[in-house]
Amino acid sequence: MIKVENLHKHFGGFHAVDGASLEIEKGTITGLIGPNGAGKTTLFNVVAGVLQPTSGRVTMEGEDITGLPPHELFHKGLLRTFQIAHEFASMTCRENLMMVPPGQLGEKLWDTWFGRKRIADEERALRARADEVLEFLTIEHLADHKAGQVSGGQKKLLELGRTMMVDARIVFLDEVGAGVNRTLLNTIGDAIIRLNKERGYTFVVIEHDMDFIDRLCDPVICMAEGKVLAEGTLNEIKANEHVIEAYLGTGLKNKDKVEA
Numbered sequence: 001m002i003k004v005e006n007l008h009k010h011f012g013g014f015h016a017v018d019g020a021s022l023e024i025e026k027g028t029i030t031g032l033i034g035p036n037g038a039g040k041t042t043l044f045n046v047v048a049g050v051l052q053p054t055s056g057r058v059t060m061e062g063e064d065i066t067g068l069p070p071h072e073l074f075h076k077g078l079l080r081t082f083q084i085a086h087e088f089a090s091m092t093c094r095e096n097l098m099m100v101p102p103g104q105l106g107e108k109l110w111d112t113w114f115g116r117k118r119i120a121d122e123e124r125a126l127r128a129r130a131d132e133v134l135e136f137l138t139i140e141h142l143a144d145h146k147a148g149q150v151s152g153g154q155k156k157l158l159e160l161g162r163t164m165m166v167d168a169r170i171v172f173l174d175e176v177g178a179g180v181n182r183t184l185l186n187t188i189g190d191a192i193i194r195l196n197k198e199r200g201y202t203f204v205v206i207e208h209d210m211d212f213i214d215r216l217c218d219p220v221i222c223m224a225e226g227k228v229l230a231e232g233t234l235n236e237i238k239a240n241e242h243v244i245e246a247y248l249g250t251g252l253k254n255k256d257k258v259e260a
Ligand SMILES: Nc1ncnc2c1ncn2[C@@H]1O[C@H](COP(=O)(O)OP(=O)(O)OP(=O)(O)O)[C@@H](O)[C@H]1O
Pocket: 011, 014, 015, 016, 034, 035, 036, 037, 038, 039, 040, 041, 042, 043
């Protein structure tokens, strides 16, 4: 579904992504792991159009999407989750979800004047969809809570929820589990699995928590120093010599996470 070919992203003389090539197969939940500073987030940002690559190519189902801006990728169903922006923190969780779909009516004065009924219908539909998403994520009780006041983990769920308000096809998740307790992490994992199975979303998941990767992801791709080191099942990755070496090089913090 996504093909990344010989991708480079340099910051000055530093090669954050240094000739990475990989493929994401449609229908998978692909894990992207690697020690801190491996270039995972940078690669995500290039694929999602947030950063321009120095060189290389990204295609989606054969179509060249290299360097397309996020809103164009959004229309193709390629989404990257973002933290709830500061300015939306005072809106409720439901309202945050209702903000998402593009091309909403009611934006133009003309529409507000001539299309009141249509707008009311669309708002009702949007609201219903938002409530459905909240229920799916088991946070329907937070519908009227301000997004800025829910817990860190609940915010992560809400970020995932925003991808469900549109017809996403492939979703990039960067450390959705960071700072989230086990129970909520399981809820997030359940939601990802259901979206994959029931709605056919393809996922690419960056995560340091190997239990989470183990539960969700096949295949797993490991990066280090801007390059792809290995791809396979998590067990194959854990047994890979280059992978072990890359994790050992970064010290104990990551070493104990891949107990190969
Ligand atoms: N805007 C930038 N300017 C300069 N260097 C950058 C920039 N963004 C990232 N880097 C560097 O590129 C390297 C890769 O960073 P990146 O955030 O992609 O790593 P990562 O694999 O996501 O790491 P982590 O697991 O810690 O999130 C790091 O050494 C980082 O310091």
